Amino acid sequence: xxxxIEVHGLEVAFGRKSVLRGLDLELAEGSLTALVGRxxxxxxxxFRTLAGxxxxxxxxxxxxxxxxxxxxxxxxxxxxxxxxxxxxxRWMRVEEHWRxxxxxxxxxxxxxxxxxxxVFDVDPRAKLVELSRGERAVALIVAALAHRPRLLxxxxxxxxxxxLARRRVFAALVEHLETxxxxxxxxxxxxxxxxxxxxxxxxxxxxxxxxxxxxxxxxANARRFAVEIAGSVDAxxxxxxxxxxxxxxxxxxxxxxxxxxEVERSLANDARVMRVEPLGRDLEDLLAASFxxxxxx
Amino acid sequence: MNVWLSLWxxxxxxxxxLLLVSAALFVTLLLGARLVVGASFDGPLRTGYVHPxxxxxxxxxxxxxxxxxxxxxxxxxxxxxxxMARSTLWATKASFVLGALLAFGGFQMLCERTLVAWxxxxxxxxxxxxxxxxxxxxxxxxxxxxxxxxxxxxxxxALLGVGAxxxxxxxxxxxxxxxxxDWILRGVAVASPGGTAFALAFALAVGSLAxxxxxxxxxxxxxxxxxxxxxxxxxxxxxxxxxxxxxANAIDPRPSVHNLTSWRALPSPDGRFVALDVxxxxxxxxxxxxxxxxxxxxxxxxxxxxxxxxxxATGAIDELDERWRLAWAPYDAGGNAVAWTADGRxxxxxxxxxxxxxxRRGELLDPATGAVVGRFDVDEDEPVSEVGTPPWQRVTLRDxxxxxxxxxxxCTTTLDADARLxxxxxxxxxxxxxxxxxxxxxxxxxxxxxxxxRRGERSMRTRVSPDGRWLAWRDEAGLSIVDARTGAKLFxxxxxxxxxxxxxxxxxxxxxxxxxxxIELDGSRRALEGSWxxxxxxxxxxxxxxxxxxxxxxxxxxxxxxxxxxR
Numbered sequence: 001x002x003x004x005i006e007v008h009g010l011e012v013a014f015g016r017k018s019v020l021r022g023l024d025l026e027l028a029e030g031s032l033t034a035l036v037g038r039x040x041x042x043x044x045x046x047f048r049t050l051a052g053x054x055x056x057x058x059x060x061x062x063x064x065x066x067x068x069x070x071x072x073x074x075x076x077x078x079x080x081x082x083x084x085x086x087x088x089x090r091w092m093r094v095e096e097h098w099r100x101x102x103x104x105x106x107x108x109x110x111x112x113x114x115x116x117x118x119v120f121d122v123d124p125r126a127k128l129v130e131l132s133r134g135e136r137a138v139a140l141i142v143a144a145l146a147h148r149p150r151l152l153x154x155x156x157x158x159x160x161x162x163x164l165a166r167r168r169v170f171a172a173l174v175e176h177l178e179t180x181x182x183x184x185x186x187x188x189x190x191x192x193x194x195x196x197x198x199x200x201x202x203x204x205x206x207x208x209x210x211x212x213x214x215x216x217x218x219x220a221n222a223r224r225f226a227v228e229i230a231g232s233v234d235a236x237x238x239x240x241x242x243x244x245x246x247x248x249x250x251x252x253x254x255x256x257x258x259x260x261x262e263v264e265r266s267l268a269n270d271a272r273v274m275r276v277e278p279l280g281r282d283l284e285d286l287l288a289a290s291f292x293x294x295x296x297x
Numbered sequence: 298m299n300v301w302l303s304l305w306x307x308x309x310x311x312x313x314x315l316l317l318v319s320a321a322l323f324v325t326l327l328l329g330a331r332l333v334v335g336a337s338f339d340g341p342l343r344t345g346y347v348h349p350x351x352x353x354x355x356x357x358x359x360x361x362x363x364x365x366x367x368x369x370x371x372x373x374x375x376x377x378x379x380x381m382a383r384s385t386l387w388a389t390k391a392s393f394v395l396g397a398l399l400a401f402g403g404f405q406m407l408c409e410r411t412l413v414a415w416x417x418x419x420x421x422x423x424x425x426x427x428x429x430x431x432x433x434x435x436x437x438x439x440x441x442x443x444x445x446x447x448x449x450x451x452x453x454x455a456l457l458g459v460g461a462x463x464x465x466x467x468x469x470x471x472x473x474x475x476x477x478x479d480w481i482l483r484g485v486a487v488a489s490p491g492g493t494a495f496a497l498a499f500a501l502a503v504g505s506l507a508x509x510x511x512x513x514x515x516x517x518x519x520x521x522x523x524x525x526x527x528x529x530x531x532x533x534x535x536x537x538x539x540x541x542x543x544x545a546n547a548i549d550p551r552p553s554v555h556n557l558t559s560w561r562a563l564p565s566p567d568g569r570f571v572a573l574d575v576x577x578x579x580x581x582x583x584x585x586x587x588x589x590x591x592x593x594x595x596x597x598x599x600x601x602x603x604x605x606x607x608x609x610a611t612g613a614i615d616e617l618d619e620r621w622r623l624a625w626a627p628y629d630a631g632g633n634a635v636a637w638t639a640d641g642r643x644x645x646x647x648x649x650x651x652x653x654x655x656x657r658r659g660e661l662l663d664p665a666t667g668a669v670v671g672r673f674d675v676d677e678d679e680p681v682s683e684v685g686t687p688p689w690q691r692v693t694l695r696d697x698x699x700x701x702x703x704x705x706x707x708c709t710t711t712l713d714a715d716a717r718l719x720x721x722x723x724x725x726x727x728x729x730x731x732x733x734x735x736x737x738x739x740x741x742x743x744x745x746x747x748x749x750x751r752r753g754e755r756s757m758r759t760r761v762s763p764d765g766r767w768l769a770w771r772d773e774a775g776l777s778i779v780d781a782r783t784g785a786k787l788f789x790x791x792x793x794x795x796x797x798x799x800x801x802x803x804x805x806x807x808x809x810x811x812x813x814x815x816i817e818l819d820g821s822r823r824a825l826e827g828s829w830x831x832x833x834x835x836x837x838x839x840x841x842x843x844x845x846x847x848x849x850x851x852x853x854x855x856x857x858x859x860x861x862x863x864r
Contacts, residue, residue, distance in 0.1 A: 081378060087371035091310055100306075
């Protein structure tokens, strides 16, 4: 199976401020991957680089086998990039937006946006600027799906959607991926969205992908423990690849996103560890833990 | 193509309100002015000023809006993410602006035709050529486009883009006379490949300096600075390239057969040198891209004077001086620029200023070397030959009056501007007209001698012979020649059209109906063949045709073809 996205050692900076620092990411064909990261982690920067809008200082980027900078136009025809911050003329109605975009995509299906608009209850006659945040996001997603892209880049478009709209949007996304053999990378803060739709999750921390794995594998292998330490907790370090969520007076909360069983065995054999108590491993807990500042990696 | 159509439709929708409001305001302006001002709001006023200014304003607004609207609103980012080259985006915007401006221009023509149909008496051809407005419009649009990429704010871009050419135009036409204005004019209205190169270099230098300043202030301003420089270069390169192409064909000093007075050939008193006073007329606006009021026919013309010296002994012919002499003066201000003194010096009127404005000075030149050997004051309204240049005298023109004295400043007398002063080569002697009488006077003496009287309103072309013995003038009765001491009549009055003393003392006249003839100092008259302009020298005369210059001996047996000025 070929990768839709292949990124190796990507470095992107704005002036002296480095945003992406040696980022590696692979997105398999047909995958619906959630990109999770804190505010300012570099999610939008990654999307802009993948779409060819930004120049990488170092590293390599291939999207659909194309160099995003050199083959930007060709890539733009094949991807659907939804950015809820995208601005369009104030007079532009939804259907006028479709008519405007259609010539830029040879694969544009005239009937598809009409169908999707009915599914999502989007009024084609409404002006984009008069739609609510959620309605506008849906309208942009409809426009992105209308030309049947091979890759969808969705930069946090779901924030304003209600529950019903989210379900419908994700159902449409999954349907599109299945029927077109396409891939999607969407950025989100919502764990529910990750659990509902994604089959893979990538954690963006400090300009790097800290973890990129199947969601099932994450659920199966990730662990969280409360560890009681004898003596000073400040000097103690967890074994293997584990993240310290927090340190209390005598207790340390540890999170292992991978190899959870091995970490548990290692803790049990640590002479300073007096007690190991498993904690809840909701996806939200796991992801929050991964964003903790301390780490033993 | 569909992408272009999609982008044009978007631009049209973006600018729809601006165009509609502009059209409505323009119609309101025309109708309102017509109703309020009445018949004074006529065709020349409308076509000469109202239409072009309105077009420029709309051009600036459209261009600025096209480039800055999307940038200010954030739509530009969305557009640049689409599957097209960025150049396509800018090209569609620029082409839309040009198309909209053409349409608006057509709308203006429609309004004008409607007004003329309503009131035919006020219709008239434009005072300024359409091509000039197009050239200036291109300058405005290019300047605004470049400015808009720089400042990215519509109002500031429009002000900068329109303000820069307006400021330049003001500097050119309204600024006080001075070196700066003169050099700007030279740069704008070039007359040679060197001048064209200067103009282009000047434009690029200004653009580059501006670009450098922007780059220093704004780290990412290099592209915009380059756009500004390119905009200036594009705006100026077109007309100047055209100028180079035209100048490369050489400015032909030989006039067309329809304009026989466009160059004069004057032999020196000893017959060795011939001074050629060449006037070249050009359609100034098409050539140089500047604004000038036209003549009564609406045809703008500019006259450039060149002075060439032909040495009959060696056959050499050179332009006397490369400085601008009465250069590029408006058509109605041109005049004779050369005359020979009795002692063989060449009198010319020189000006270092463009258009001949500013200080003009009379200079006496050595024809062999071109060196300046003397100076005299010049009246702007009088040709050099009528002021007179004997070396003993000094004429100062001041406050509408004329002061005559010796060269050392002694024995000065003040004369009215209407005195029609003619200075004799005889030391201290001069001739004036007073109350219809033509008088001989001497510096320091109170008495005058009446030589004759003027018939009609005034005398014209009063001349003293180079040896001071004879005075000639022409009035309504015709040409008269009298003894300059006693007033005894030598010739006339006779209905002849033109009188000029030859540099060695004989008079030749030209009559369009009777042919040319020479009046000898004994009063006799000798016919010259043909009726073409001619000048007499000591051993023959010059005959100038539109395309050649010929020297004929007095007895007509020797004919010499003389070289003509060329580049």
